[in-house]
Amino acid sequence: MSPSLAKSGERLKNEIEDYHKGVKYLHESGIQRVPKKYIFPISERPNYAINGKQQASKLVNHGIPEEVIRSMVDVGGRFFDLPLVEREKYMTTDMTTPVRYGTSFNQTKDGVFCWRDFLKLVCDPLPDVLPHWPSSPSDFREKTVAYSKETKFLFLKLVEAILESLGIATKNKTKIDDEEMLQEFEDGSQLMAVNFYPPCPDPDLTLGMPPHSDYGFLTLLLQDEVEGLQVKCNEDWVTVQPIPGAFVVNVGDHLEIFSNGKYKSVLHRVLVNSLKSRISVASLHSLPFNSIVKPSPILISETNPKRYKDTNFAAFLEYIKSCDSTNKSFLETRKLT
Numbered sequence: 001m002s003p004s005l006a007k008s009g010e011r012l013k014n015e016i017e018d019y020h021k022g023v024k025y026l027h028e029s030g031i032q033r034v035p036k037k038y039i040f041p042i043s044e045r046p047n048y049a050i051n052g053k054q055q056a057s058k059l060v061n062h063g064i065p066e067e068v069i070r071s072m073v074d075v076g077g078r079f080f081d082l083p084l085v086e087r088e089k090y091m092t093t094d095m096t097t098p099v100r101y102g103t104s105f106n107q108t109k110d111g112v113f114c115w116r117d118f119l120k121l122v123c124d125p126l127p128d129v130l131p132h133w134p135s136s137p138s139d140f141r142e143k144t145v146a147y148s149k150e151t152k153f154l155f156l157k158l159v160e161a162i163l164e165s166l167g168i169a170t171k172n173k174t175k176i177d178d179e180e181m182l183q184e185f186e187d188g189s190q191l192m193a194v195n196f197y198p199p200c201p202d203p204d205l206t207l208g209m210p211p212h213s214d215y216g217f218l219t220l221l222l223q224d225e226v227e228g229l230q231v232k233c234n235e236d237w238v239t240v241q242p243i244p245g246a247f248v249v250n251v252g253d254h255l256e257i258f259s260n261g262k263y264k265s266v267l268h269r270v271l272v273n274s275l276k277s278r279i280s281v282a283s284l285h286s287l288p289f290n291s292i293v294k295p296s297p298i299l300i301s302e303t304n305p306k307r308y309k310d311t312n313f314a315a316f317l318e319y320i321k322s323c324d325s326t327n328k329s330f331l332e333t334r335k336l337t
Ligand SMILES: O=C(O)CCC(=O)C(=O)O
Pocket: 193, 195, 209, 214, 221, 223, 228, 229, 268, 270, 279, 280, 282
């Protein structure tokens, strides 16, 4: 934990407590919420610009209708506008529930809370999880289902491109193995995190999210027009400028393991600001929950030995329950020396 976070713990503790009692500046200060209407210039032609050397890429021209994207940000914002009695129905420390409303990064472990609330939704299998999702706002499920389906489809397109870039699958998917592999991703897990960062009275003293990498294969991240996301490039933190309607594609730990280190998961964090609230929607995709994630055997040879241990979700969940899971620390435990 950085000293500035620890300091924020002393300075902001009372304000944070007030915030989690549901008071929040947002309702009292009259600060304008995220504007709800944008124009999203997404052209028709798909153009998947994924480059093996990049860890986070912005994806435009992805073909997801602008209305689906706009509605997701809008309905996500309206969920966080609900009275606390409505939101707190979904508060739980049980990480295995299909819906979880909470705060900070890891609520049960963080000594100092980050300036972020979240709603996490397990998206598969949809018929099982949907009845657990919030029923308020009344259009929440409809809008979120549409968004989760579109992002899943986009994820599969990206996986095809990534497998091809690694020389694992062929372009025309003529091999049975290729189809089986893609099927596994199709049956894979999807978790959505809707993040809400209220205006913070002293943004220099805290963070919206601490430095971390996402555990999955890829994250499709949608941010509204308020900046805050930063990725670590060499020694610098670089702000990822929001482009309306574009996705930030973050490589997660599972892809780093699967590619035996050819793709590197991206370390990222979120800054907050004193003026505007911010919303982001992260769609985390990976293999099925019970699958073993391991370096692809096709990429392993005598000259290119296996660099990561096999892992699974259970190991990850155990880890985050017991340790501080920031700074790519889980991935470090998976490395073979
Ligand atoms: O709010 C953001 O831009 C990033 C959110 C994020 O990193 C996450 O949900 O894992």
